[in-house]
Amino acid sequence: NKIVRRVQLTGGSTFIVSIPKEWAEKMNIDKGSLVVLSLESDGSIRLFPSTKRPEPLASTEIRVKKGMSQGSVLREIMSKYLTGYKTIRVVFPSEDLEFKKAIRDIITRKLIGVEILHEDSREMVLQILVNVEDLPISSILMKMLDVSLSMLSDVRLALENNEKILPSDISSRDDIIDKLYLYGLRQLHTGLRGIISLEEIGLQRPHEVLHYAMVLKNLERIGDHSVSIALSIVELKDKKGIAKDLVALSDKTAQFVKAALSAFMSRDKDAANKLLDVDAVEIKSFENEIFRKLSQEHPEEVSTIRSIIGSYRRILEYGTDILETTIDIQNE
CATH class of the missing domain: 1.20.58.220 (Phosphate transport system protein phou homolog 2; domain 2)
Incomplete structure (x- = not known):
């Protein structure tokens, strides 16, 4: 969302722009808090709290529906991996050994830092252990x-x-x-x-x-x-x-x-x-x-x-x- 603010001048040489109250509350910013201004090459400025970053994507779930191909499920797993999730839970409608074998194979051959944290007849939990x-x-x-x-x-x-x-x-x-x-x-x-x-x-x-x-x-x-x-x-x-x-x-x-x-x-x-x-x-x-x-x-x-x-x-x-x-x- 774009928010317009009017630039103010104080002390004769300092420019001031207020930040939205809703954003400040969401980021736990109060009087005296430090924020970082990142001056970008295109002339824009990025503003973020000095001690807070967006939370990593913790976990996601893929529910395999009847009739879904192995390829479509594997593409979902790859997509979640690229997005940055740390844990991927794959839930199967029924026990399918071939499906799981295909997933294990693609993990071994194509993905860095992914381990199978848990596996039973109906689900498989993948943990991404590597730090980018x-x-x-x-x-x-x-x-x-x-x-x-x-x-x-x-x-x-x-x-x-x-x-x-x-x-x-x-x-x-x-x-x-x-x-x-x-x-x-x-x-x-x-x-x-x-x-x-x-x-x-x-x-x-x-x-x-x-x-x-x-x-x-x-x-x-x-x-x-x-x-x-x-x-x-x-x-x-x-x-x-x-x-x-x-x-x-x-x-x-x-x-x-x-x-x-x-x-x-x-x-x-x-x-x-x-x-x-x-x-x-x-x-x-x-x-x-x-x-x-x-x-x-x-x-x-x-x-x-x-x-x-x-x-x-x-x-x-x-x-x-x-x-x-x-x-x-x-x-x-």
């Missing part, structure tokens, strides 16, 4: 990139040494990226609600939340395409004849996304523009060149080669998105 301030958003971004680059490094070794890649190993690392992505979104949401300060998760201004959410998504998609490349490598029948060019492309792409995230973290707009104007153009040209070459030399592998190079192209594009976000965040 334990891992700042910058560390989450770096860990997501590290996992993706480790997959690309394994692809490189598999190509150079004609080794096999274990799909199960790749899948487990994709789950790590998904966990970090969802955990990062939970952090951003909690910071927006004021449950913790933006500074505690490594941000400075509210508008940065949108930019960090975009970078989180870009890194999550880079992880997906790293998985796609690794799985496609398994299908190659003649790695030796293809290895040299794909290794070169892998190295160029990995260095590009690493430099892109570095530019974002350091707010280096000049580096971002250079990467966009020079490096990205060169890598795209190299992609086209090796696709033409390899598709002519290995026509029987053209479908797999197209898939691999296409995924490298998508990784490059997500890197350029990160660079454009770097420029945007600096211009606000």
Whole structure:
């Protein structure tokens, strides 16, 4: 609700604005209480009690109705997790072992810090034990990139040494990226609600939340395409004849996304523009060149080669998105 107040001048130099009585009573503010004024970059001011923050979302309940799919229930759980609830109680209309197994699986693979506090035939209580301030958003971004680059490094070794890649190993690392992505979104949401300060998760201004959410998504998609490349490598029948060019492309792409995230973290707009104007153009040209070459030399592998190079192209594009976000965040 918007409330209009007239600015008053006292003592010849001090501006005074009264605060609504209803809000003061709700926040237990009395004469002599301290409040904090946060001066925002857009010219606005945020006002909150110095010792009080919005209460964390303690608990919520999901009642599973007959006919609800496993997917819909799992999406509800994920949504509650992202919103910031500490306890999620899932109530089933009847005993359903398969449903519970699916929930346990998604918790294990996709969510950080979630434990099953209680379980019986009709309900399951999930407790989120992790505190969002334990891992700042910058560390989450770096860990997501590290996992993706480790997959690309394994692809490189598999190509150079004609080794096999274990799909199960790749899948487990994709789950790590998904966990970090969802955990990062939970952090951003909690910071927006004021449950913790933006500074505690490594941000400075509210508008940065949108930019960090975009970078989180870009890194999550880079992880997906790293998985796609690794799985496609398994299908190659003649790695030796293809290895040299794909290794070169892998190295160029990995260095590009690493430099892109570095530019974002350091707010280096000049580096971002250079990467966009020079490096990205060169890598795209190299992609086209090796696709033409390899598709002519290995026509029987053209479908797999197209898939691999296409995924490298998508990784490059997500890197350029990160660079454009770097420029945007600096211009606000």
